[in-house]
Every structure is written in structure tokens, then in C-alpha cells.
Amino acid sequence: MASNTAQAGFLPSGAALFCTIPEIFYLVELVFGGLVFCLVASTKLEPSNPQAYVIFVTIFCFIMTFLWLIVFATGSHRSRSSWASADVACHGFASLLYLSAFVLLAFITIQYGTLNKGLNGVSNSILNILPINNLSVLQAIQLNYKLDIAAVVFSFFTTLLYVIHTIFSALRWKSV
Numbered sequence: 001m002a003s004n005t006a007q008a009g010f011l012p013s014g015a016a017l018f019c020t021i022p023e024i025f026y027l028v029e030l031v032f033g034g035l036v037f038c039l040v041a042s043t044k045l046e047p048s049n050p051q052a053y054v055i056f057v058t059i060f061c062f063i064m065t066f067l068w069l070i071v072f073a074t075g076s077h078r079s080r081s082s083w084a085s086a087d088v089a090c091h092g093f094a095s096l097l098y099l100s101a102f103v104l105l106a107f108i109t110i111q112y113g114t115l116n117k118g119l120n121g122v123s124n125s126i127l128n129i130l131p132i133n134n135l136s137v138l139q140a141i142q143l144n145y146k147l148d149i150a151a152v153v154f155s156f157f158t159t160l161l162y163v164i165h166t167i168f169s170a171l172r173w174k175s176v
Contacts, residue, residue, distance in 0.1 A: 021168050022087075022165055022168035022169045022172060023072060025161050025162075025164065025165040025168075026065060026068070026069045026072075027069075028161055029061075029065050029158060029161050029162060029165065030062060030065055030066060030069075032154050032157055032158040032161060033058050033061055033062045033065065033158050034058075034062060035154045036054070036058050036151055036154045036155045036158055037055065037058035037059060037062065039147050039148075039150050039151035039154065040054050040055055040058065040105070040147075040148075040151045041055060042147055043143075043144040043147045043148060043151075044140070044144055050104045050105075050107070050108050051105070051108060053100075053101065053104060054101045054104060054105050054151075054155070057097045057098060057100070057101040058101070060097065061094045061097060061098060061162075064090065064094060065094065068087070068090055084169070084172055084173040085173055087169045087172075087173070088166060088169045088170045088173045091162055091165045091166040091169055092166045092170075094162045094166075095159065095162040095163045095165075095166050098155065098158055098159040098162050099159050099163075101155060102152065102155040102156055102158075102159045105148065105151055105152050105155055106152050108148065109145070109148040109149055109151075109152050112141070112144060112145040112148055113145060
């Protein structure tokens with residue numbers, strides 16, 4: 001009889017990965033993490049350092065999750081208890097990284113929001129004085145703001161997925 005959750009001490013491999021609750025999140029984490037990367041990478045990185053950190057987190061967690069998926073899919077894990085604890089540690093670390101990236105990205109988006117509101121209310125005579133006197137630059141700022149909002153939403157859901165994956169992995173680890 002098939003079960004939606006991993007049995008006590010059972011670390012799945014192969015096609016069983018897509019039938020158990022903690023492991024089914026791998027693909028969704030990869031998709032949402034890739035979307036966060038694409039959305040942040042498509043904006044102009046201003047300020048560069050905080051968003052560069054978000055890019056680092058998305059790439060690092062994407063590669064780590066993909067490699068972890070490959071390890072489980074190929075059945076390379078032998079010792080059940082050590083792999084279960086490593087699974088908890090891996091996804092716990094990814095949860096913390098994504099949480100920090102989410103908070104940082106939300107802060108940057110709020111900063112863009114105040115800039116966007118300020119530029120929307122500025123009259124054309126003041127826009128001629130400001131260095132932002134081109135309408136396409138104003139539209140680019142508004143587009144970056146919208147892309148950052150989408151990136152914040154997807155980074156929140158990706159963080160939530162990693163946290164849920166960590167919780168279910170910890171429950172399995174405690175039952176081993």
C-alpha cells in the first residue's frame with residue numbers, strides 16, 4: 001500500500017522520491033528557486049550588494065537541492081540515520097539562507113516602492129531638473145519594482161517550502 005509520508009527510518013530512492021511528502025518538495029523548490037533567480041537577475045541590480053546576495057542564495061540553494069535530489073534519486077545514500085540528519089541540516093541551512101534573502105529582498109523592494117511613489121507624484125518640470133528626465137528610465141524603475149515584488153512573493157513561498165521540508169525531514173529523522 002502506497003503512503004504519502006515516508007515510513008519510519010525509510011529514505012526513499014529512485015521513483016519513490018516523488019511519492020513521499022518531504023521529497024516531493026524538491027521539484028517545487030527547484031522551480032520556485034529558479035523563478036526567484038530569474039526575477040532578480042532580470043532587474044537592474046541597484047543596490048548591487050544586497051541583490052547579489054539574493055542571487056548567491058538562489059544559485060547556491062538551487063545547486064544544493066539539485067545535487068541532493070540526485071543523491072537520493074540514484075540511491076547513493078547508504079547509512080540511513082546519517083543521511084536523515086544530513087537532510088535536516090541541509091534543508092535547515094537552506095531555510096535560513098532563503099529567510100535572510102527574503103527579508104533583504106523585501107527591504108530592497110520597499111526602498112524601490114518609496115522611490116517609485118516619489119517619482120509618480122513628481123511633476124514634469126521637476127523631472128527635467130532631476131537626472132531621471134527620460135520617460136523610459138521612469139518606466140524601467142517601475143518595471144524593476146514590479147519584478148522585485150514578484151521575486152519577493154516567490155522567495156517567500158520558496159522559504160516556506162524549505163521550512164516545511166525541514167520540518168518533515170526532522171520528523172522523519174526523529175523516528176529513525
